[in-house]
Amino acid sequence: MVENNTHKPEQGAPAKKMDQAEIEIYRQAKTIERVITIQQLKRRQRLKDIVRKFGIYALLALGAVSMVGPFLWMVTTSLKEAGDVYSYQKEWWREWIPTTFVWQNYVKAWQVVPFARFYLNSIFVTLLITLGQVTTSALAAYAFARLRFPGRDRLFFGYLATMMVPGAVTMIPVFILLEKFGWIDTYKAMILPAVFTAYGTFMLRQFFLTLPRDLEDAAKIDGCSYFGIFWRIILPLSKPALATLTTFTFMGSWMSFMWPLIVMNTHGKFTLPIGLAYFQNLHTTDWTLLMAGSVMMILPILIVFTFNQRFFVEGIKLTGIKG
Amino acid sequence: MGANRMKFSNASRESLAAYGFLLPNFSGFLIFTSLPILASLALSFSVWDALSAPPKFVGLDNYIALFKDRYFWKYCWNTVYLMMSIPIGMAGSLLLAILLNQKLRGIVFFRTVYFLPTICSGVAIYMLWKLIYNPDFGVLNTMIVKLGECLGLVLKGPYWLTDELWAKPALIIMGVWQSVGGYNMILYLAALQGVPRDLYDAAEVDGANGWQKFWNVTWPQISPTTFFIAIMSIIGGFQAGFDPAYIMTGGGPNGATTTIIYYLYNNAFIWLHMGYAAAIAWVLFLIVFALTLFQWRFFGGTVHYT
Numbered sequence: 001m002v003e004n005n006t007h008k009p010e011q012g013a014p015a016k017k018m019d020q021a022e023i024e025i026y027r028q029a030k031t032i033e034r035v036i037t038i039q040q041l042k043r044r045q046r047l048k049d050i051v052r053k054f055g056i057y058a059l060l061a062l063g064a065v066s067m068v069g070p071f072l073w074m075v076t077t078s079l080k081e082a083g084d085v086y087s088y089q090k091e092w093w094r095e096w097i098p099t100t101f102v103w104q105n106y107v108k109a110w111q112v113v114p115f116a117r118f119y120l121n122s123i124f125v126t127l128l129i130t131l132g133q134v135t136t137s138a139l140a141a142y143a144f145a146r147l148r149f150p151g152r153d154r155l156f157f158g159y160l161a162t163m164m165v166p167g168a169v170t171m172i173p174v175f176i177l178l179e180k181f182g183w184i185d186t187y188k189a190m191i192l193p194a195v196f197t198a199y200g201t202f203m204l205r206q207f208f209l210t211l212p213r214d215l216e217d218a219a220k221i222d223g224c225s226y227f228g229i230f231w232r233i234i235l236p237l238s239k240p241a242l243a244t245l246t247t248f249t250f251m252g253s254w255m256s257f258m259w260p261l262i263v264m265n266t267h268g269k270f271t272l273p274i275g276l277a278y279f280q281n282l283h284t285t286d287w288t289l290l291m292a293g294s295v296m297m298i299l300p301i302l303i304v305f306t307f308n309q310r311f312f313v314e315g316i317k318l319t320g321i322k323g
Numbered sequence: 324m325g326a327n328r329m330k331f332s333n334a335s336r337e338s339l340a341a342y343g344f345l346l347p348n349f350s351g352f353l354i355f356t357s358l359p360i361l362a363s364l365a366l367s368f369s370v371w372d373a374l375s376a377p378p379k380f381v382g383l384d385n386y387i388a389l390f391k392d393r394y395f396w397k398y399c400w401n402t403v404y405l406m407m408s409i410p411i412g413m414a415g416s417l418l419l420a421i422l423l424n425q426k427l428r429g430i431v432f433f434r435t436v437y438f439l440p441t442i443c444s445g446v447a448i449y450m451l452w453k454l455i456y457n458p459d460f461g462v463l464n465t466m467i468v469k470l471g472e473c474l475g476l477v478l479k480g481p482y483w484l485t486d487e488l489w490a491k492p493a494l495i496i497m498g499v500w501q502s503v504g505g506y507n508m509i510l511y512l513a514a515l516q517g518v519p520r521d522l523y524d525a526a527e528v529d530g531a532n533g534w535q536k537f538w539n540v541t542w543p544q545i546s547p548t549t550f551f552i553a554i555m556s557i558i559g560g561f562q563a564g565f566d567p568a569y570i571m572t573g574g575g576p577n578g579a580t581t582t583i584i585y586y587l588y589n590n591a592f593i594w595l596h597m598g599y600a601a602a603i604a605w606v607l608f609l610i611v612f613a614l615t616l617f618q619w620r621f622f623g624g625t626v627h628y629t
């Protein structure tokens with residue numbers, strides 16, 4: 001390359017005399033040289049890409065391990081011999097793999113406390129809250145989204161405004177009210193206050209507003225009642241939103257801790273979260289059973305999550321509000 | 324005239340139907356939300372132990388007492404301290420979102436894994452972390468000791484939940500673990516996908532490197548999301564802290580993990596100072612209200628998605 005530039009002017013004449021074949025060879029050599037560099041460049045680029053990808057995967061894997069690690073240890077502990085929890089293991093992996101798998105822990109956890117009872121209570125309470133909330137929210141959301149009536153916007157604004165009032169504000173009066181009704185320590189006390197939420201109404205209303213009106217207009221002309229429109233047109237079109245609300249409500253009430261703790265006294269009526277806390281106080285030392293109970297408590301949530309994963313993303317996008 | 328009457332009856336039929344649809348939700352809403360809000364306000368101006376005769380009106384006494392209550396200030400400080408998990412968690416969420424925004428295989432798998440702590444959050448997870456933090460046989464301190472053995476050092480982990488100095492950091496670490504791959508990460512992922520491609524192209528033409536592209540293109544473009552997450556998390560943060568503290572520390576050691584909401588719970592349902600607890604609730608409301616107004620002023624309520 002450098003020599004090419006050092007051609008002196010008087011050498012220009014002989015260069016012209018260079019025959020065609022020589023020029024051709026020269027050109028080919030240049031081309032080959034360029035091809036090689038492009039290939040090298042490509043290879044270098046690919047190598048860089050691989051390193052980058054590897055780096056990203058390494059970071060992601062590291063993160064994933066720290067996310068899953070505690071869960072793994074939870075399962076491991078739930079399968080350990082009760083004494084093994086406290087003893088110091090010489091090899092580090094003994095912490096993560098039990099010496100013997102004591103499946104009996106799960107049976108024991110079920111028998112020692114009325115764990116089955118807690119489970120049934122939780123299922124009962126959660127199903128009723130979910131059903132109640134989705135039903136009443138959908139009905140109200142339809143009225144807000146589609147029907148015209150005096151005071152609609154003011155009322156809706158009232159709903160919205162209460163959404164920013166912390167639950168702590170209403171907790172005390174609701175407790176006093178339930179006491180006056182004589183409902184403390186009943187399932188009603190856990191279920192009813194959780195059924196009527198502004199959040200569910202707001203979320204479904206936002207979704208109903210996005211539905212096209214043509215079908216409803218056609219149904220109206222055919223003489224369909226408002227409930228008929230709601231039932232046969234709006235609800236079938238809103239399956240994703242309904243599923244999202246159902247999922248969020250289910251998870252929320254399955255995990256709900258503070259309110260049941262406040263209103264329940266008899267442990268035969270406890271749900272899983274307060275049952276587990278009660279169990280902890282009873283058997284402070286038996287961590288294997290406690291972990292077995294915890295694993296069983298999380299299991300339904302994992303199942304719901306696996307099947308309804310996309311609804312989580314949907315729910316966030318619908319309202320911009322964290323569930 | 325006839326047409327007019329029919330129109331009128333149609334409109335009233337529609338209103339009637341609307342009230343019918345609203346009735347179940349509205350009656351419950353009235354009983355369990357609207358009226359209790361008013362009752363709570365009234366209660367905050369009175370003294371009542373929930374047992375004896377009717378509440379006694381005391382004016383602003385509860386609020387004045389609260390203002391002078393050094394425990395209340397201590398627990399406010401605890402609540403704010405514990406919110407350190409918010410910036411740490413947000414930085415982690417953003418980093419994860421950037422990593423997950425690459426076009427690579429297996430991203431869905433990782434997203435699912437990162438979401439696990441968020442969806443499972445609750446009593447079971449707090450029990451698990453209480454055991455993890457056990458100073459003698461919890462896995463964290465065991466690992467610290469093992470690491471020390473590998474390096475030929477004698478390392479010893481702190482007493483975590485029973486140490487006044489370490490209890491709050493312990494809860495913060497758990498909080499970050501729980502929230503880093505959750506809703507915030509998904510919000511960030513959506514925001515990253517909404518950044519116009521040509522902005523990056525233009526930056527590349529100008530010869531910007533990855534770091535410069537992040538600070539000059541990505542960061543300003545996703546700043547509404549950052550702001551939204553920050554405000555929502557702070558609003559949540561002021562009301563948080565009861566469940567984990569109740570399970571893991573009982574609010575201790577020496578009140579180090581008692582938050583505002585925990586103090587409210589103790590006042591209302593342990594010591595039966597209903598009026599005082601209601602006053603705490605209203606202070607909490609004022610904080611949340613101010614933050615919400617602040618957010619509305621700047622963003623009109625929600626983040627926009629494309």
